[in-house]
Amino acid sequence: MTFTGTPTALLAARIVRVVARHPSTVVTGLRWLGRTARRVGLLRLVRHRMRVRPVTFVMHQFMDADVVAPAWEMMQRGEQAEDAALRETQERLAACHYAMAHPENGTLVPACVQHAVLDPAENAALRTLLPIVEVRTPARRSPGTSGM
Structure with a gap:
């Protein structure tokens, strides 16, 4: 099996079918392989016995409980929000993979x-363990004025 869970024989058959329909994919694939080998280095690939370790980077931007709770309640009822901020939150929740x-x-x-609606007590405890510090920025000065 591959990392996708597809049996190797089935994956090979699918690749052959794609190549038969679109022969130019072979050229594209070989060019990509060449660029990748050049970037990684053939000696390094041979030294590690052609073993590749895939890595995934994910960035999370958590949403505020004030908008998550009503958006989630509406989603549970099958409703789409009219309010733009709530609709955006619903779309983000629907697309969320975390x-x-x-x-x-x-x-x-x-x-x-989970954090904002289903387990608010845990969220409150985290706020005391990991307090959010307010950062003040200096006021902007008008051009041509000194700081004295």
Whole structure:
């Protein structure tokens, strides 16, 4: 099996079918392979026995509980928000891939829902453990004025 869970024979058959329909993919694939080998270095590939370790980088931008709670409630009822901010939150929740198991029934829910709606006590405890420090920035000065 491959990392996608597709059996190797089935994956090979699918690749052959794509190449048969689109022969130019061979040229594109070989060019990509050449660029990748040049970037990685053939000696390094040979030294590590052609083993490649895939890496994924993910960036999260958590949402505020004030918008997550009403947006999630509406989603649970199958409603789409009229308010632009709530609709944006619904779209972000629907597209979210950072999910975790609901503590009571095991269904997958977005992390923002878990923290903001389903487990607010844990969220409150985290606020005391990891306090958010207010950062003040200096006031902007008008051009031509000195700081004295």
